[in-house]
Amino acid sequence: MTQTRKYKGFTPTMGIWMVKNLKNGKVWLGGSEHVQAKLNGFQFQLKMGSCMNRTLQQEYNQDGPEHFVFEVLDELKPDPSKPEGFDYRQDLKDLEELWLEKLQPYDPNGYHRPKKA
Known part of the structure; x- marks a missing residue:
C-alpha cells in the first residue's frame, strides 16, 4: 500500500485527552x-x-516533564448509522462535559477555571 493510500484511508480518532x-x-x-x-x-x-x-506551564517548568502524564481518556467511535461526513463536534463536546463533571478539574484541584454560575 502506498503512503498516499494510507493517508487517504486514515481516519483520526476522536476523543478526550488529559494531562x-x-x-x-x-x-x-x-x-x-x-x-x-x-x-x-x-x-x-x-x-x-x-x-x-x-499555571500548568509554570508547574511543568518547575516540576519537570517526568512528573506529567499525557493520555487519551476516552475515544468517540463513529456511528455507522450516521451519514458519512457527519459532524461529531457536539457529541465530542458532550463527552468532554461528562469528563469535566466526573473529574472536576477546576482550580484549585485542576488547571481549569471554575465554571461561572
Missing part, C-alpha cells in the same frame, strides 16, 4: 477530532514554554 501532574494530581483535559495529534501538540507547547495555561 496530569503526578506531584499534585492536577488535571487539564480537552476534546479533539484528532485526539492523539492534539495531545502531542499540547505536549510540544509545554516543552517549548508556550502553553496558554500559565
Whole structure:
C-alpha cells in the first residue's frame, strides 16, 4: 500500500485527552477530532514554554516533564448509522462535559477555571 493510500484511508480518532501532574494530581483535559495529534501538540507547547495555561506551564517548568502524564481518556467511535461526513463536534463536546463533571478539574484541584454560575 502506498503512503498516499494510507493517508487517504486514515481516519483520526476522536476523543478526550488529559494531562496530569503526578506531584499534585492536577488535571487539564480537552476534546479533539484528532485526539492523539492534539495531545502531542499540547505536549510540544509545554516543552517549548508556550502553553496558554500559565499555571500548568509554570508547574511543568518547575516540576519537570517526568512528573506529567499525557493520555487519551476516552475515544468517540463513529456511528455507522450516521451519514458519512457527519459532524461529531457536539457529541465530542458532550463527552468532554461528562469528563469535566466526573473529574472536576477546576482550580484549585485542576488547571481549569471554575465554571461561572
